[in-house]
Amino acid sequence: MIQLLYFEAMNEGLTSTSGAPLSERGVRTRRRLLDAAEQVFGDHGYDAASIVKITENAGVAQGTFYLYFESKRQIFDELVDDLNRRVRQAMSEGAASGTTRAERERLGFAAYFTFTAEHPKLYRIIRQAEFVSPEAMHRHYARIAEGYVEGLRAAIDDGEVVEADPEVLAWALMGVGELIGMRWILWNYPDPAKVPDEVFDQMLAFITRGLGASG
Numbered sequence: 001m002i003q004l005l006y007f008e009a010m011n012e013g014l015t016s017t018s019g020a021p022l023s024e025r026g027v028r029t030r031r032r033l034l035d036a037a038e039q040v041f042g043d044h045g046y047d048a049a050s051i052v053k054i055t056e057n058a059g060v061a062q063g064t065f066y067l068y069f070e071s072k073r074q075i076f077d078e079l080v081d082d083l084n085r086r087v088r089q090a091m092s093e094g095a096a097s098g099t100t101r102a103e104r105e106r107l108g109f110a111a112y113f114t115f116t117a118e119h120p121k122l123y124r125i126i127r128q129a130e131f132v133s134p135e136a137m138h139r140h141y142a143r144i145a146e147g148y149v150e151g152l153r154a155a156i157d158d159g160e161v162v163e164a165d166p167e168v169l170a171w172a173l174m175g176v177g178e179l180i181g182m183r184w185i186l187w188n189y190p191d192p193a194k195v196p197d198e199v200f201d202q203m204l205a206f207i208t209r210g211l212g213a214s215g
Contacts, residue, residue, distance in 0.1 A: 016130040030068045032058040042121025046132045080136040101155040102213040116192040162212035
């Protein structure tokens with residue numbers, strides 16, 4: 001029963017291209033297509049990617065693709081949104097156990113770097129979106145910033161961090177995380193596929209000083 005409720009909560013509203021709600025098997029097939037699209041767009045780029053390559057990678061018939069997505073552009077946009085949901089969930093769950101802003105930053109960044117190490121093609125896909133689907137790229141960053149701003153505003157109100165515009169702080173911190181991840185995860189992938197401890201510690205020291213946060 002718990003697994004069924006979890007399945008329904010995570011996949012509520014998913015439909016086929018005809019508008020019919022997806023069965024559990026349909027959700028799994030759609031997931032396989034998105035995972036395959038992540039590999040194909042990440043390896044080949046949007047222009048060289050094809051529906052044939054995606055379906056071959058997913059191990060499904062080409063006609064099956066059109067039960068879930070109408071075009072290459074649609075699955076690309078869905079993939080950007082899917083990766084965004086998953087990275088935000090990872091960061092939120094990671095930061096949730098922190099009792100101070102400094103702890104939440106540490107745990108949230110650790111979760112972000114873990115996710116990007118597991119999904120290094122996230123960087124390439126988001127950069128492709130700048131040209132393929134700018135609105136999807138804007139949506140990706142805006143959704144991350146939205147939750148970040150909310151948390152920083154609460155920390156400012158509680159006196160945990162310096163008085164500042166939380167939106168400016170959020171975007172500045174997002175930039176730090178993205179470029180550190182690019183340098184030590186994407187450029188070094190697959191060995192080592194993680195941010196070294198000493199780099200992580202120096203980054204967090206810089207962030208906590210900049211925020212005026214203790215810890």
